[in-house]
Amino acid sequence: MKGKIYENMLLRRRFCKRVALMLTVFALSFYASVLLFGGLKGPQVMQLTDLNRCPACYGVSVCPELYSDQITLETSQWSMFNAKNIFYGYTKSNRRLVLKKLAHDTEFKVFDEKICKEFNLKENCKPVELLNTSNIDDKVLKTVEYNITWVDTEPRKGLVLCPYAYSLYELLQPILNSRKGNYKSEMLNIWTILNINPEPIILQVIRKVDGWLVPPYGGVCGRLEVVGYEGKPLSELQHVPWYRKLKYAQKILDAAMDFTFKHDRFRFYLMDWSLDNIVANEKDEITFIDLEDIIVLDKHILPKGDLPNWYQRYSRESMGPGFSFSIENMCKHHLSDHNLWSACYILAGDENPLLYPMPKEVNASKPHFDRLLNACLNGDDRFRTITKLQHVIKEMLIDKTVLGQGIR
Ligand SMILES: Nc1ncnc2c1ncn2[C@@H]1O[C@H](COP(=O)(O)OP(=O)(O)O)[C@@H](O)[C@H]1O
Ligand SMILES: [Mg+2]
Known part of the structure; x- marks a missing residue:
């Protein structure tokens, strides 16, 4: 009898072990498939938006379209390896x-860990509790402030609004006016955007429909921003014929001038100029797609004693090789040639310049083109040089003989 019970126990134990083993194998293969191929049913919008983090989120303007299937996600990009957190989709x-x-x-994790402390709430506070806090306006201003008197040695990321942070209300006017919601939760959205990535704010201030070379802004939902797909990065288009690169170059120089001069009130100094952050479509139209690091300068302030050289132009000094710049100097002068130098640097600088190698025919017939590009990099009046460069490029694009055989 005892032997029988013992045998049954053994059988049961063996059975349990097998079930556990099967469950483990199943779980492992399920996890591996999710890891390699994404979710079983493809991307789930709900997993991307993190709506439960609101109001510590960007807003909800595009949620109706996302949740009513007006926007469909492409499945191919969905994978746990998508560390950049970029997904693609399409409209009806x-x-x-x-x-x-x-x-x-990882950046979201760090951000979520600091929120409660930032607002003096207990550890593990819930996002809704943020609505009970006061002085959100001060917090927002602090995020974009750059102290021109006691300069920070820490490298700055995100949006810097200078010389005085209170110009932020002017910058946000088009955004706050168009919303009819609760002021506090809107400001919490703005605080979150400014702490994570100011792009949704910038895209609503300088809009594609007004002629800025930025993507059309679709809206935000939770922690997701929706923008138009505007083409491939120029870094992936190094193989195209040179005359097409010249077309991109023309538009890059125009954009550098626009970011500096086009807005009535502000200048936009882009801090991340690179061929990865400019895309082009099949019509050779270009778009600046990464607006995370940006200095916005209010050109209409009344300079106080802390800005003795405000009305002088700041010209980028030689700061050693590579891409370096001085936020302090840009913030202390009403006009800086930062965008112009940066545009020339991606066209003709040391790292993978778009226009080099230059076709022999171009060098032979337009030797001053190369000289002008050099003057833009190393000379002292970039505003004048850029105007000349724009003129020469225009001429070359009209004059088909320069771009003749072998270049097209
Ligand atoms: N509007 C867009 N159109 C086309 N491609 C885009 C767009 N926005 C982003 N991308 C693609 O996603 C990549 C990463 O986006 P980006 O905003 O530059 O983020 P990161 O901070 O990771 O550099 C880009 O290099 C580009 O390939
Ligand atoms: Mg980028």
Whole structure:
């Protein structure tokens, strides 16, 4: 009898072990498949938006479209390896879209860990509790402030609004006016955007419909931003014929001038100029797609004693090789040639310049083109040089003989 019970126990134990083993194998293969191929049913919008983090999120303007299947996600990009957190989708009318979380998962983690402390709430506070806090306006201003008197030695990321941070209300006017919601939760959204990535704010201030070379802004939902897909990065288009690169160059120089001069009130100094952050479509139109690091300068302030040289121009000094700049100097002068130098640097600087190698025919027939590009990099009046460069490029694009055989 005892032997029988013992045998049954053994059988049961063996059975349990097998079930556990099977469950483990199943769980492992399920996890591996999710890891390699994404979710079983493809991307789930709900997983991307993190709506439960609101109001510590970007807003909810595009949620209706996302949740009513007006926007469909492409499955191919969905994978746990998508560290950049960029997803693609399309509208019912087949307009391709980019869905950007705007930060890496690790950055969100750091951000979420600091929120409660930042607002003096208990550890592990819930996001809704943020609505009970006061002085959100001060916090927002502090995020974009740059102290021109006691300069920070820490490198700055995100949006810097200078010389005085209170100009932020002017900058936000088009955004706050168009919303009819609760002021506090709107300001919490703005605080979150400014702490994670200011792109949704910038795209509503300088809009594609007004002629800025930025993506069309679709809106935000939770921690997801929706923008139009505008083409491939120029860094992936190094193989195209040179005359097409010249077309991109023309538009890059125009954009550098626009970011500096076009807005009535502000200058936009882009801090991350690179061929990865400019895309081009099949019509050779270009778009600046990464607006995370940016200095916005209010050109209409009344300079106080802390800005003795405000009305002088600041020209980028030689700061050693590579891409370096001085936020302090840009913030202390009403006009700086930062965008112009940066544009010339990606066209003709040391790292993978777009226009080099230059076709022999161009060098032979337009030797001053190369000289002008050099003057833009190393000379002292970039505003004048850029105007000349724009003129020469225009001429070359009209004059088909320069771009003749072998270059097209
Ligand atoms: N509007 C867009 N159109 C086309 N591609 C885009 C767009 N926005 C982002 N991308 C693609 O996603 C990549 C990463 O986006 P980006 O905003 O530059 O983020 P990161 O901070 O990771 O550099 C880009 O290099 C580009 O390939
Ligand atoms: Mg980028």
